[in-house]
Amino acid sequence: MNESALAVEHLFRHQSGRMIATLTRIFGPRRLDLAEEVVQDALLKALELWPFQGIPENPSAWLIQVAKNRALDAIRREASLAEKLPEVARAFSETTSSLTQDELADDQLAMMFLCCHPSLAPELQVALTLKTVAGFSVREIARAFLAQETAIAQRLVRGKRQIRELHIEFEIPSGRELLTRLDSVLAVLYLLFNEGYAAHEGESLLRADLAEEAIRLARLVARERTTDVPKTRALLALLLLQASRFPARVNAEGDLFLLRDQDRTLWDRGLIAEGLMQLDRSAQGDELTRYHLEAGIAAHHAIAASYDDTNWAEITDLYDQLFKMTPSPVIALNRAIALSRWKGPEAGLSAIAEIENHPALAGYHLLPATLGELWSELGDREKAAAYYQAALECPANEPERRLIQERLANSRKAAPLSNV
Amino acid sequence: MPQFVLLLRDDRSAVSGISPEEMQKIAQRYGAWRQSLQAKAVGGQKLTDGEGRVLQKQNGKPVISDGPFTVAKEIMGGFFIIEAADFNEAVELAKTCPHMDFGTIEIRQVDVMRQAARS
Numbered sequence: 060m061n062e063s064a065l066a067v068e069h070l071f072r073h074q075s076g077r078m079i080a081t082l083t084r085i086f087g088p089r090r091l092d093l094a095e096e097v098v099q100d101a102l103l104k105a106l107e108l109w110p111f112q113g114i115p116e117n118p119s120a121w122l123i124q125v126a127k128n129r130a131l132d133a134i135r136r137e138a139s140l141a142e143k144l145p146e147v148a149r150a151f152s153e154t155t156s157s158l159t160q161d162e163l164a165d166d167q168l169a170m171m172f173l174c175c176h177p178s179l180a181p182e183l184q185v186a187l188t189l190k191t192v193a194g195f196s197v198r199e200i201a202r203a204f205l206a207q208e209t210a211i212a213q214r215l216v217r218g219k220r221q222i223r224e225l226h227i228e229f230e231i232p233s234g235r236e237l238l239t240r241l242d243s244v245l246a247v248l249y250l251l252f253n254e255g256y257a258a259h260e261g262e263s264l265l266r267a268d269l270a271e272e273a274i275r276l277a278r279l280v281a282r283e284r285t286t287d288v289p290k291t292r293a294l295l296a297l298l299l300l301q302a303s304r305f306p307a308r309v310n311a312e313g314d315l316f317l318l319r320d321q322d323r324t325l326w327d328r329g330l331i332a333e334g335l336m337q338l339d340r341s342a343q344g345d346e347l348t349r350y351h352l353e354a355g356i357a358a359h360h361a362i363a364a365s366y367d368d369t370n371w372a373e374i375t376d377l378y379d380q381l382f383k384m385t386p387s388p389v390i391a392l393n394r395a396i397a398l399s400r401w402k403g404p405e406a407g408l409s410a411i412a413e414i415e416n417h418p419a420l421a422g423y424h425l426l427p428a429t430l431g432e433l434w435s436e437l438g439d440r441e442k443a444a445a446y447y448q449a450a451l452e453c454p455a456n457e458p459e460r461r462l463i464q465e466r467l468a469n470s471r472k473a474a475p476l477s478n479v
Numbered sequence: 480m481p482q483f484v485l486l487l488r489d490d491r492s493a494v495s496g497i498s499p500e501e502m503q504k505i506a507q508r509y510g511a512w513r514q515s516l517q518a519k520a521v522g523g524q525k526l527t528d529g530e531g532r533v534l535q536k537q538n539g540k541p542v543i544s545d546g547p548f549t550v551a552k553e554i555m556g557g558f559f560i561i562e563a564a565d566f567n568e569a570v571e572l573a574k575t576c577p578h579m580d581f582g583t584i585e586i587r588q589v590d591v592m593r594q595a596a597r598s
Binding site: 069070071072074075102103105106107108109110111112113114194195196197198199268 | 494496497498499500501502503505506509510513523524525528556557559577578
């Protein structure tokens with residue numbers, strides 16, 4: 060019995076992603092279902108046997124061996140798969156996978172390109188990547204995206220059907236095609252991370268997993284020679300710098316801490332150093348992406364000694380550039396916040412006045428919450444309280460609501476004085 | 480020390496659709512449970528899935544039929560043999576088994592020759 064062997068974190072998840080990728084290469088994308096079934100069977104076999112027999116000395120090797128047997132069973136069942144036998148035998152040897160680290164990485168990368176093919180709708184790309192590359196279950200994907208399980212299951216079915224109908228190949232694209240297809244891979248990783256970044260009460264662990272997987276996969280893309288381009292580095296830098304603040308964002312009780320109130324000694328210095336290094340390496344070529352700008356903003360926060368000592372002028376400028384690239388009112392709101400830190404609350408208020416009535420911001424809790432902050436700073440507690448109240452009427456997750464309630468209570472605490 | 484057999488019946492629907500991560504956590508829980516029993520864990524085996532054979536004499540001749548006699552969706556998954564001072568302790572130990580979340584546990588004491596026990 061070897062209990063410590065299973066102490067390897069996410070062993071099943073990562074082994075599942077690796078084996079599905081390799082089997083999809085061998086059986087072909089049309090047989091993605093079969094690859095998943097073989098791997099699922101192998102994992103379930105472990106779950107059935109290990110409680111009685113104990114955990115094997117080398118759990119990965121055990122899983123690979125069982126998956127190999129299942130794959131060979133499938134080949135025996137289907138005459139059309141007969142030609143796949145030598146490759147299954149090569150990829151899954153007796154003791155461990157005989158593929159090199161590079162081959163394994165290539166398989167996973169090609170799998171990501173398959174799942175994130177631009178002809179698939181983005182929500183299909185996300186669902187397929189999470190299920191097959193990152194080893195999430197339908198239930199977990201549904202919980203992470205606050206969607207119905209049946210809706211996620213349907214997306215997976217649709218995605219696989221389109222892979223078959225469009226004859227999407229299992230490959231790492233090259234040349235001009237590589238860069239455009241890389242865009243959708245990076246976009247999916249960005250989305251996965253942001254889903255993980257949004258704290259939802261009760262699901263915090265699952266969400267941290269999402270962010271962690273996004274970083275693991277971004278590292279994988281950055282390690283590969285052909286996909287190691289500036290925008291990949293910029294995305295990786297952004298994810299690392301954002302993740303460096305995770306330990307300070309939420310405490311054990313699930314309370315949320317905004318940037319201003321975070322204990323900066325809790326920030327992960329290792330991730331910051333790595334993020335800054337990646338950002339440095341992303342500053343090549345002539346393509347400026349949103350990842351570059353957002354990573355630049357995150358870097359300014361990461362190196363600031365305190366909230367007040369942050370280079371708000373530079374951050375405002377980066378938001379300006381970001382807005383030019385993607386003119387979204389949410390970016391404009393963030394720019395207004397940065398401007399208010401740089402030039403004062405009045406400047407922030409007049410910047411917000413320009414976007415306040417944008418339909419896309421209707422019901423967005425951060426708009427009234429920010430107005431509440433700015434009015435509170437200007438000493439108008441009544442206006443502040445009214446905006447906090449309005450913020451509470453918008454949809455927001457529990458930690459965010461508690462935070463706004465706290466602010467509202469503070470602004471009311473002092474309010475009666477002015478009435479006396 | 481008296482020995483007890485824990486017969487584990489699985490409710491497969493409890494693990495349908497679970498993720499690799501969840502499977503690993505479950506495997507870890509069983510591992511931790513076996514470890515917590517230390518020397519009290521005598522042994523255990525998984526039984527193969529699918530049907531067994533049931534032998535019965537009918538009209539003086541053995542008749543073989545497919546079994547087991549399954550109750551609803553539960554199937555016999557395997558068994559553990561543990562040591563415990565008495566039935567109470569055996570029940571307490573079985574209660575801590577993670578299998579409680581995935582099926583039922585039937586506890587039977589291994590009968591020993593009383594004379595041998597006395598001597």
